[in-house]
Amino acid sequence: MRIDVITLFPDIFQGYLSESMLKRAIDRGIVEIHLHNLRDWAPDKHKTVDDKPYGGGPGMILRVDRVVPCVEDVQAMCPDPGHLVMLTPQGRRLNQAIVEELARFSRLILLCGRYEGFDERVRLILRPDEISIGDYVLNGGEVAAMVVIDAVVRLVPGFLGDEASNREESFSGPDRLLEYPQYTRPREYRGFRVPEVLLSGNHQAVAQWRLQKRIETTRRRRAELLGGGWRAVWAEEPTSHGLSGESPPTLPGEKQAEQKELETPAENKSSVGDIQRPGASSHGIAGGFPARPPEDTSTAPGFSSEDRPADVS
């Protein structure tokens, strides 16, 4: 894949592009990244690229007669003109589905804005795919462009080496659930033990536990992701908060529970029922799809028994 970046600040990208993962991919010819300084398309002595807004107002606007020729020249550098992306807070908000869309193109051109934005005619003439990376304001599109590059290149075949790791990532795969919790050595730390099932060697039980954790975590933290097919699962279980059917943006109580976990891990032991005994199939999952959603965790939202410290007495 070839990615062209049009920016007034190409240097911002240098550190990121020489970072290990991306540098390796560039060195191996998996991705090509070309930086173009918009200022090089300013014909005047002072290399002006922006001007005051007509009608008044704060800030400076990127000039259409600088941006359009620049983009057209960059498009013409290859037989494939590529897919033009404009980084702007007014764009559609980036998510993994959009990242997957972008990764299907063999060439992307990322147009970074600065100052107060682009002259509206840039949009009207070039019809770019406008992308925002979230509901907050950045000083310019450069960091957003790096986010797009970082997310997209992971999907380019050969980038990760182990392509399977993509399917298991949060937001990926057909269900778009959050990731399951991961553990490595030591088996026990400050009273917190690695869940028994992960040590069992039972691959089916591990897969079942992980799917169950993904559903639980997604429901507690990002219930709005449980759309589509998962809505049926969600609807089956009214929560302790009386919410069912509709996915609430957040579940009250989780934050407190997480803090409690950090501050007083020992207390959790007595406050939480044994809702997930190792080996016990308390939340039956049949054929890879939950027959029954995870049990009510009303006594301590955000917890399962595995969040408790081990009995160290």
Ligand code: 6GU
């Ligand atoms: Cl793409 N640009 C700017 N300036 N701010 C943003 C953004 C982009 N996405 C979110 N905030």
